[in-house]
Amino acid sequence: MTEKTLLQVENLKLYFKASKGVVQAVDGVDFTLPANKAVVVIGESGCGKSSMAKALLRLLPRNVGEYSGKVILNGVDTMAMDDEKYRTNVRWVKMSMVPQAAMNALNPVMRVGDQVAEPMIVHNGVDKAAALEQAKIMFQRVGVPVDFINRYAFELSGGMRQRVAIAMSLVTVPELVILDEPTSALDVLTQANIMNLLKQIKKEIATSFILITHDISTSSELADNVVVMYAGQIVEVSDNHRFFTSPLHPYSEKLMASVPRLRSKIEPDFITGQPPSLIDPPKGCRFAARCKKRFDKCDQEPPTVTVDGHLVKCWLYA
C-alpha cells in the first residue's frame, strides 16, 4: 500500500549569521510526511527542531545566512513561490502552526475569539461575524467554553490558551499543522489533555501533524512516525512501534534510555558531554564525540542507510 505523500522536504537548509560565524541550524534535512499522519520530531534543545519548523513555514529572522532546499507540499514546491504568494497560498491555508510558547502567542489586546477568527478573516475573506461563528465551532472542538470568546488571553489559564492556539491553527482547516512544543509549559494533566485533544482532532479531521518536542513520553501517544534530529541533521526516521522499542541510532538509544520508566528499576541514563556548536560542527558524525559505540569510520560523514524500511544516519549500519 502506497500512501499519499503530503510533504516532502529535500535538503532543507537554514543558516543564521551570528557575530561569531554562521550557525548551521538546519543543515540538509530530508524527510517525507504521508497524508493524515503525525510525525514527531524529537531532539535536544538547540538541535534545530524549531528552526526547521520556521524554515518550513518560512518564518525567517533577519539574520538568515542561507535558506535553501525544497519543501514540496502536495506536489508544489513552496520554496519557488515569492513571499506574497507564499503568504496567501500556503500560510494557514495549507500549513499552520502552533508556535512555541503558545501561551504568549495570543495578542494581549485582542479578544481570543477575534484572535481565532483572524486567520479566517485574513485568508477566507469572510466577514467578522461569520468568522466568529467558525471560531465558536473551533472553541467547542478544542474544549474551550464558547462564552470565552469575549475574553482576553490573560483571563485564560495556560491550558486554555494552548487550546485557543490550537483552535487558531485549525480554524482554516489546513492540511498540515506544525506543533512546536505545544505542551512544554504545561503541567502533566494538561499535557495529557492536550495530547488527547490532538489525537481526537487527528481522527476527526484529515490533518497531518508535525509535532516538535523533546518530551519523548508524551509524543509517543500521537506519533505515527518519529524523526530524530541531532545538531541540525536528521539522524533517524522510524515508525512509532519500532522507535519506542528498539531505536537504531546510538543517539536515539540514549534518548530512550533517558526516559524514566514507571514499573522498572532501570535508572534513567544521560548523555555525557555537550551537543556540538552549530557554528563549527565536527567533521564526520556529529554525535561521535558523545557516542560510546564510536569507531574509526565515525570521523567521516556517515551515510543514510535504510534498515528494515527505516532511515538511520550511522556507520554502524552501513
Next chain:
Amino acid sequence: MKNFAKTLREIARYPSAIIGLLIILALIVASIVVIVKIPYNEAITRWRGGEEIWGKNPRNVPPTWINWFRKDKLVETLHLFEEDEDVLVEEIVTDGGTPVKTVSFEFNYEYDTFPQDLVLYFTSTYESKQPFVSVKMITPNEDVIKIGNFAIGRTHTFPINQDTKLRRSLGGVVPVIGLFIEKGDETQTPIKGVYKLQVEMITFEEGSSAQAEFVMTGQVFGWAGTDHMRRDLTLPLLWGTPIALAFGLVASLGTTILTMFIAAIGTWHGGLVDGIIQRVTEINMVLPFLPILIMIGTFYSRSIWVILGATIALSIFGGGIKAFRATFMQIKESTYIEAAKAYGAKDSRLIFRYLIPRIVPWLLPSLVSSVPAYVFLEASLALLGIGDPVLPTWGKTINEAYANAALYRGWYYWIIEPAALLMITGLAFAMLGFALDRIFNPRLRGM
C-alpha cells in the same frame, strides 16, 4: 462603551484628574460658546477696528473686579443713552413755540478717584438750522456748573475734559477733576453722591431732532480691562481659548499619531526604511526648531495654520520616533506577532492590529501631557513677534503688553490675565495627563 465607563470610573479616583477634566471641559464649552456668539469674522473685524468701535472705552485700564480688592474705589466706566432707565428726558415747548428737550444723565458717584474722560456724543437731524445745546452739571451739593453752550452738527462729539473755557472757569483744574471736587480744594477729594449732567437741546425746525449720549470713561473696565487702543481685552482672552486649544490639540494629536505611525512602519520594515527614518530623525533633531519657525514666520507666512503645520512637520521626526521605536522593537519580537505572521496576516494588518494597539496605553497620557507644550509654543511664537497678525490670541496679548511696556507702567492685568489662562490650561492638561499615566501604567503607582 463598558470600557469607556470603566476608564471614567478609574479617572474619578484621582481628584487632580477630575479638576483637570473639569477645567478642560469648561475651556471647551467656553470655546464653543465664543465661536458661536462671536463668529470668527466678527471677532477679527472688531479686533482690528479702530476708534469707531473702541473709542468709547477707557485706555489701558484694569478690569472692574479689581475694585473688590481695593479700599479706594476706581471709577467705573459709565455709558448712558437717552433710553436708559436712569436718564430723565423732558420735552416741553416754550411760549415762543420752540421745542426744548432736557436730558438729565444721573449717576451715583461713589469713587475715590477721577474718571479718565467725559464725553458727550450728539446726533441730530435738521434742514439748515443746527440744534443748540447747553450743558450743565449739578453736583451732590446742588452746585450748578455751566459746562458749555454750542450748536451741534449731524454728529457731534463734545469732549468735556478738553474744553479750555470750562477749565478756566474751574480755576485751572482739568474738568475731570474740577467737576467732582469742591472748587479750590487742594487735596482734590471727590465729592460722593448723585451727579446730574443736564443737557438742554433746542431745535428750531419742524421735524428736527437731537439725541445725546454720555460716556464717562473710568479707571476700570469690563471683565478684562482694556489695552492701549481702548480695545476690550475680553475679546482676545475669549477668542484665545479656542485657538490655544485647537493649536495644542491638533499639534499634539498630529505629532504624536504621525510619529507613532512612522515609527511603527520603520520598525516593522526595518533595514533601509528604518535607516532612512532614523537618519532623517537625527538630522531633524539637530536642526534648530525655533529659528526655523521664526524664518517661516518672517519670510513665508505668519498665519497660525501655516505655523501649526510647520510645527507638526518639524516635530514628527523628533525624539518621539526614537522612544516609539524602542517600544516597537520589543513588541515586534513577541511570540504573538510571529504567530500572526505565521497565519499570514498582511504587514498593514500586523502594524495596525498587533503593533499599534500595544502602544495606546503609553500614547494616551503622553498625548494629553504634550498639549500644554504646544499651547505654550504658540504663545512663545506670538511673544517673539511671529504670531498670527490677524487672530487675537493669548500670546499676542502678552506680546502687545510687552511691546507697550505694560509691566514697567504697572498695567499688570494686561500680562497676568493671558498668562493665567495659559497656566490654567497647561495645568489642566498636565493634571489629567499625570492621572492617565498612572491609570495606564500601573507600575507608576508605587512611586
